[in-house]
Amino acid sequence: MLLISCPWCGPRDETEYHYGGQAHVPYPETPADLTDEQWAEYVFYRDNPKGHFAERWMHSLGCRRWFNVLRDTVSYDVLAVYRLDEPRPELPTLRDLHQTAEAAGGNR
Amino acid sequence: MAEPTIDAGAGPVALRRSPLAHLAERMRAAAVTGARGVTLTEWPFLTMVNLRVAPASEAAARIEKTLRTPLPRECGRTTTSGPHTVAWLGPDEWLVLSQAESTAVTAELRAALGGDPGSVVDVSANRTTLELSGPAARQVLEKGCPLDLHPRSFAPGRAVSTTVGPVAVLLWQVDDTPTYRLFPRSSFADYLARWLLDAMSEYRGPVNVIEC
Ligand SMILES: [Zn+2]
Numbered sequence: 001m002l003l004i005s006c007p008w009c010g011p012r013d014e015t016e017y018h019y020g021g022q023a024h025v026p027y028p029e030t031p032a033d034l035t036d037e038q039w040a041e042y043v044f045y046r047d048n049p050k051g052h053f054a055e056r057w058m059h060s061l062g063c064r065r066w067f068n069v070l071r072d073t074v075s076y077d078v079l080a081v082y083r084l085d086e087p088r089p090e091l092p093t094l095r096d097l098h099q100t101a102e103a104a105g106g107n108r
Numbered sequence: 109m110a111e112p113t114i115d116a117g118a119g120p121v122a123l124r125r126s127p128l129a130h131l132a133e134r135m136r137a138a139a140v141t142g143a144r145g146v147t148l149t150e151w152p153f154l155t156m157v158n159l160r161v162a163p164a165s166e167a168a169a170r171i172e173k174t175l176r177t178p179l180p181r182e183c184g185r186t187t188t189s190g191p192h193t194v195a196w197l198g199p200d201e202w203l204v205l206s207q208a209e210s211t212a213v214t215a216e217l218r219a220a221l222g223g224d225p226g227s228v229v230d231v232s233a234n235r236t237t238l239e240l241s242g243p244a245a246r247q248v249l250e251k252g253c254p255l256d257l258h259p260r261s262f263a264p265g266r267a268v269s270t271t272v273g274p275v276a277v278l279l280w281q282v283d284d285t286p287t288y289r290l291f292p293r294s295s296f297a298d299y300l301a302r303w304l305l306d307a308m309s310e311y312r313g314p315v316n317v318i319e320c
Contacts, residue, residue, distance in 0.1 A: 008199050009183040009268070013254040016271065061276045062269045063183065063198040 005081050006059040007067050020056030022046045023068045024088065050074060054088050126152030127236045127294040131301050144311040146242035148304055154237045155210040156291075157217060159194075159202045161226035174220040175204065184266045186280065195267040195278060203231075203278065203291075235278070236297045240304060241287035244311045249288060251307045253279070273303040 002014040028034055028042055047053070053073050058066045070080040070089060080089045128135070128150040139147040161168045163181060172178050177189035180196040187194045191207040206213050214230040221228050240248060246257050252273040256262060267280035277300070278291040292300045 006183075012270070015254065061271055063201075064269075065198055 002076060002078060004057060004069060004078055006062055006065070007081055007083050008065060009059060009062045012059070012062060016059060016061040018058045018060040020058055020066065023054040023056045052079065052091065124153065126150060127297040128152070128238070128301050131298065131305075134305060135301065138305050138308055140242065140244065140308060140311045144242075144244045146240065146244040146248055146308050146311055148301065148308060149239045149241075150297075150301070151237040151239060151289075153232065155204075155206040155208060155213055156230075156232045156235060157204040157206070157210070157214050158197075158227070158229045158231045158234075159204055159217060160200055161221060161224070162200055165224060165226075167221050167224035167226055170220040170222070171217060174216055184268050186265055186267045188265075193280075195280060197269060197278075234293060235291040236294050238290040238292065238297070238301060238304070239282075239287060240290060241285050243285070244308075245286050245288055248304065248307045248311075249279075252303070255279070257281075272300060275300045275303070 003011050004014060004017055005011045006017075025042070025046070028038070034042070050073060052070060054068055054070050056066055057069050058064070066084055068082050068084065068086075068088070069078055070082075070091065071078055079091055082089060129152070132150065135148045135150065139145075159171065159179075161171060163179065168179060175189060175192050175194060177187040177192065177194060179194055179202055180187050183196055185196050192213070193205045195203045195205065197203050204213065204217065210230050210232045214228060217228040249257055249272060253270060255268065255270050262281060264281050264283050264286075267278060269276070269278050271277065272279065272290060272292075275292050275296045280289045280291070281287070282289055290300065
C-alpha cells in the first residue's frame with residue numbers, strides 16, 4: 001500500500017486515490033493538423049521509465065482534486081507531490097548522485 | 109448541532125422516506141449501553157448545500173457574511189454559526205450542513221453568490237446522516253476507516269472525506285463521547301448501516317480482553 005500525500009489533505013492511503021497515467025502530456029496545439037500517427041502517439045503512447053516517473057493521481061475519495069506525483073518505479077517511493085499549477089520538482093536521479101559522488105572522488 | 113427540528117407537517121414533505129427508515133428499528137435494538145456502549149441513529153432530511161466558489165473572491169466574502177461564519181480554508185476544518193455548519197470538501201468546495209429549511213438556505217446562498225463564478229446546489233437528498241456515539245464508537249470506526257482517529261490527530265469539530273468499510277463518507281466528529289456523524293451517499297447508506305450494526309455487535313458481549 002502506498003501512502004500518498006494529497007497537496008490539500010495530507011497523507012492518505014492509496015485506496016483513496018485513482019491513478020491517472022503519465023503527467024505533463026500536453027494537448028496538441030493544432031489538433032486539426034495531426035496525422036493519425038501523431039494522434040496515436042498523443043493518445044496511446046506513454047513513457048515507461050525505470051526510475052523517476054511523473055504521474056497524475058486524483059484524490060477521488062477525499063477532496064476530488066487532480067495532482068501530480070513523482071514516483072520511483074523501481075522502489076515505489078513517492079519522491080514528491082505537487083499541484084497541477086506547479087512545475088515538476090528537480091530531483092537528483094540515481095545516476096546524478098553517482099556522478100556527484102565520483103566527481104567528489106568517492107564511491108570508486 | 110442538535111437534533112434536526114424540521115416540522116414535517118402535511119404535503120410532500122410528510123410523504124418522503126429516508127434512506128434508512130427500514131432499518132430504524134434494527135438500529136434502536138442494536139444500541140449497547142455501559143462502558144463499551146455504542147449507538148447508531150439516523151438523522152434524516154438534514155439540509156445540505158454544496159457550495160463552490162473561489163476562496164479569495166468577493167463572492168466568498170458575501171457568502172461568509174450570509175452564513176455569519178468564515179468558510180474553513182483547510183482540510184478537516186469546520187466552522188459553525190447558528191443552524192449552519194460548514195465542512196471543507198476541497199480548496200474551492202464546501203458542504204453547508206444546516207437545520208434550517210433547505211430551499212431557504214439555498215436561495216440565500218445563491219443570492220450571495222450572485223452572478224459570480226461558482227455554484228450553490230441543494231444536495232440534501234444526496235446523502236443521509238448516521239450518528240455513531242458512545243465510548244466504543246471510535247473502536248467501531250477503526251475496524252474500517254484508514255484515518256487515524258486517535259484524539260491526538262482527530263478531535264471534535266473536524267470533518268474529512270474518507271472511507272468507512274468500502275463506503276465513501278464525510279466523517280465529522282461532534283463531541284468527546286465520542287460522537288461521529290457519517291454522511292454516506294443515500295444509495296450506500298443501507299450497506300454502511302448494516303456494516304456498522306455488524307461492527308457494533310461484539311460490544312454487547314462480555315469483556316474478555318483488557319482494553320487499553
Ligand atoms: Zn485531497
